[in-house]
Amino acid sequence: MKKVISDVGEKLRAKESKLTTRRELVLKVLLENNGKHLSAEEVYNLVKLRAPDVGLATVYRTLELFQEFDLIQTIDFGDGRKRYEFGPEAGENHHHHHLICIKCGSIIEVNEDLLEELENRVSKKHNFTVTDHQLKIFGVCEQCKKPK
Amino acid sequence: MKKVISDVGEKLRAKESKLTTRRELVLKVLLENNGKHLSAEEVYNLVKLRAPDVGLATVYRTLELFQEFDLIQTIDFGDGRKRYEFGPEAGENHHHHHLICIKCGSIIEVNEDLLEELENRVSKKHNFTVTDHQLKIFGVCEQCKKPK
DNA sequence: TTGGGTGCAAACGATTTGCATATTT
DNA sequence: AAATATGCAAATCGTTTGCACCCAA
Numbered sequence: 001m002k003k004v005i006s007d008v009g010e011k012l013r014a015k016e017s018k019l020t021t022r023r024e025l026v027l028k029v030l031l032e033n034n035g036k037h038l039s040a041e042e043v044y045n046l047v048k049l050r051a052p053d054v055g056l057a058t059v060y061r062t063l064e065l066f067q068e069f070d071l072i073q074t075i076d077f078g079d080g081r082k083r084y085e086f087g088p089e090a091g092e093n094h095h096h097h098h099l100i101c102i103k104c105g106s107i108i109e110v111n112e113d114l115l116e117e118l119e120n121r122v123s124k125k126h127n128f129t130v131t132d133h134q135l136k137i138f139g140v141c142e143q144c145k146k147p148k
Numbered sequence: 149m150k151k152v153i154s155d156v157g158e159k160l161r162a163k164e165s166k167l168t169t170r171r172e173l174v175l176k177v178l179l180e181n182n183g184k185h186l187s188a189e190e191v192y193n194l195v196k197l198r199a200p201d202v203g204l205a206t207v208y209r210t211l212e213l214f215q216e217f218d219l220i221q222t223i224d225f226g227d228g229r230k231r232y233e234f235g236p237e238a239g240e241n242h243h244h245h246h247l248i249c250i251k252c253g254s255i256i257e258v259n260e261d262l263l264e265e266l267e268n269r270v271s272k273k274h275n276f277t278v279t280d281h282q283l284k285i286f287g288v289c290e291q292c293k294k295p296k
Numbered sequence: 297t298t299g300g301g302t303g304c305a306a307a308c309g310a311t312t313t314g315c316a317t318a319t320t321t
Numbered sequence: 322a323a324a325t326a327t328g329c330a331a332a333t334c335g336t337t338t339g340c341a342c343c344c345a346a
Contacts (some may be wrong), residue, residue, distance in 0.1 A: 018320065020326065055328040060311060076224055081310060099276050110270055122258055122285065128247050130287040137270065139278040168301065203303040208336065229335060
């Protein structure tokens with residue numbers, strides 16, 4: 001993790017930005033909760049545990065900054081707030097998808113990427129250069145199917 | 149279109165709701181602009197042309213009602229507002245996907261659905277019953293690739 | 297007449313912004 | 322010192338809600 005942080009530091013410095021204590025904390029929180037799809041407020045609360053005087057605005061600004069640097073990705077599960085996750089590893093086409101349970105709201109990550117063929121077809125047909133994609137699959141999860 | 153409207157009327161009446169003049173106008177606007185992914189405010193403005201005294205709230209309430217009746221679907225292109233579209237034909241698994249140009253923001257609809265195999269795999273693996281899915285493909289559209 | 301439907305304005309919740317202050321180099 | 326970062330509070334923006342009035346069955 002140290003490596004990630006210093007790498008990020010370099011990236012930021014390259015564009016006259018600083019990796020301040022606050023920003024580093026936001027980054028750590030994101031790293032430590034990788035896969036949890038935190039909302040801005042959740043990040044804020046976690047950061048506040050270690051730096052009780054942070055402002056919510058700083059968290060938002062930091063998240064925006066990280067997005068500009070392609071360090072994090074935002075996802076929208078349709079619950080009215082954006083969620084943030086670290087990665088995907090820069091440049092990689094390392095997509096993962098989400099199963100969203102319409103009963104309990106839980107999110108399951110799926111790491112298979114079977115969209116290549118579809119993408120190829122589509123990009124030929126429409127002369128569209130694909131850079132990214134997002135797939136959300138809605139349904140009912142294992143837990144919610146169990147009879148009680 | 150008349151048929152659609154009267155069908156909708158029946159559907160609503162079946163659950164002690166009424167297809168009022170206002171609601172019919174909202175429905176017409178949606179039908180006439182099928183494929184345009186209107187936002188609530190856009191619908192509102194179009195309805196206001198024919199009924200200058202509508203309230204924005206009514207439009208929101210109507211859109212919500214139509215959703216409950218599965219008449220329309222909402223999509224979120226990540227621009228901070230929900231967008232609405234008529235269909236898909238009730239019950240059908242008639243999904244279509246969207247190509248979103250990251251330069252000009254235009255949306256291209258794709259009517260192929262090649263996700264079945266992926267869905268099958270995923271639902272077996274996670275014991276997840278799929279009810280719906282949403283695919284957004286980001287990239288650069290034909291227009292935006294043209295040198296000027 | 298009775299219950300839903302509607303407009304208006306106020307309320308909301310997530311996010312953004314202005315500004316004066318604090319921090320980093 | 323110069324420039325960026327930050328906290329706070331106020332502002333925004335899309336959307337929702339409370340309420341008094343309106344309308345259709």
